[in-house]
Amino acid sequence: DRLLAQMREQSQLAMEEADIILFLMDGREGLNPADEEVAHMLRQVDKPVLFVVNKVDGPAQEATLGEFYALGVGEIHSIAAEHRIGTSGLVDEILGLLPDQELDDADVTETRMAIIGRPNVGKSSLVNRMLGFERVVANPTAGTTRDSVDTPFNYNQRRYVLIDTAGIRRKGRVSQKLEKYSVIQALRAMDRAHIALVVIDAEEGITDQDLTIAGYAHERGRAVILVVNKWDLVKKNNATMGDYIKDVRGAFRFLPDSPIHFVSALSGQRISKIMADVEMVSDEFNRKVPTSQLNRVLKDAEHNHQPPLYRGKRLKLFYITQTAVRPPTFVIFVNKADGVHFSYERYLMNCLRQAFGFTACPIRLKFSDREH
CATH class of the missing domain: 3.30.300.20 (K homology (KH) domain)
Known part of the structure; x- marks a missing residue:
């Protein structure tokens, strides 16, 4: 019938164009012949395929999962998207399957830096301070998102491109979905960058999301500089910075030598010192040894x-x-x-x-x- 033909066409397009395929089925309606036909097609695909049953939000729906396992396709992911049940784990699985995209450096002469981090840690304010003008609209509302913005600039007669992942205002509180989106945006920015500036909120401290984002940069072979922002808002004594450095080194054990900067993007405190380390890291990153x-x-x-x-x-x-x-x-x-x-x-x-x-x-x- 027409619906089956449309599903077949959609699945064929996914097989040809996608890196990862999610086949979504209805847990309330149960397994139907169209599901079986598409599942048969997808079993022959040489790409990651996730089989997902939605609307599984109660015992009655959970009881129907056996029908879907009968497809013989391996793991079945059960979720209730409307109630955000199981979606976080599904996003984690998708992120783990994303292909590595190596930057083509054949014609690249500038150093590309990605400013990455959780929502509302001050990424846009840091970009504006580093560039010296309002290139990106900074907004204090958590959940500011849009596609990354590239800004070329010169420093000490060298060419750089600054990649920022923050942007226009989004209403509402920061949801788990938005947190996951920030990771996806960071991944996209890192695919085009050489150096990742990972921004951490000094007031909130180090979070699992910070570690996840920095971990992706490290796994992709990017040089990482850790930027602890909003340092002016932290109550300090003589031991505060030393203790914070120990905390950072302890949490980011996979980055034992990455430079750490304590800054205030709002006031401009210590911002100028970041570029000195960017130059050093860039030199190392491009070093050729006889x-x-x-x-x-x-x-x-x-x-x-x-x-x-x-x-x-x-x-x-x-x-x-x-x-x-x-x-x-x-x-x-x-x-x-x-x-x-x-x-x-x-x-x-x-x-x-x-x-x-x-x-x-x-x-x-x-x-x-x-x-x-």
Whole structure:
């Protein structure tokens, strides 16, 4: 019939265009032949597919879930969108399936910075202070959202682009849905950035959402600078900043060397110091190391701490080369790439960091098999 034809057409379009497919079914109506046909089509798709049953808001609807499991498609996500039941977990699953989009740096000469963070932490005010004029409308109402805004500017004869994810006012309180949207916006901004400035609200303290957003930046190989905003509103004594630094380092253990700035975007306090670290991190992020120097460091590292045994045989490190920047990426050729223990990998990464000054940006180290 016509409805089935429309569903078939919609599903076909999703299969061709989407990165992730959500197939939504009605928990009150139960499973119908159209669901079965579309599910059969989606089983053949080589893309992530989430099968979701909506309107599951009571025992009667929960009892029908067995029908949907009979489709044989694996996990069924039950939600009640109207009452926001189960939607948070579904969004988390979607975010985890988002594909990594590497920035094409072939024609990029400027350093791109993304200003990311939860709603109402002062992202727009920070952008305006850094640029020196009102480029983005800052509003104190939590829930200010729109697509990211790119602003090019020059600093110390270098070209930069500032990417901001905050924008126009949205009425109502900050909902969980909006919090998730802020993460999605941060992801999109990071896909086009080299450096992520993660803004934290000093008054509210560090939240799980802050850690999630910074974690995505780290996983995508972006250099991270932590900006603790609204520092002027915090009651202080001689130990306040030191204690806060300990809290930040303890929470963001995956960013042990990221610079931390305590600022007030509203008053402009300490804003100028951020760009000094941006320049430093940008230099590291774009650093190219000659192959001869890399191999001298590799030889010294191997001499000081020989590689471990793998299946009774000593690993051999043949040579190292740099294959990319933004972030700096290195490949070491070994006789058994699978035999490199993570502790020895970490040791080699620390040797590279110390030798070539990679103190505040991520580096990637890969291993490739070679017999001789």
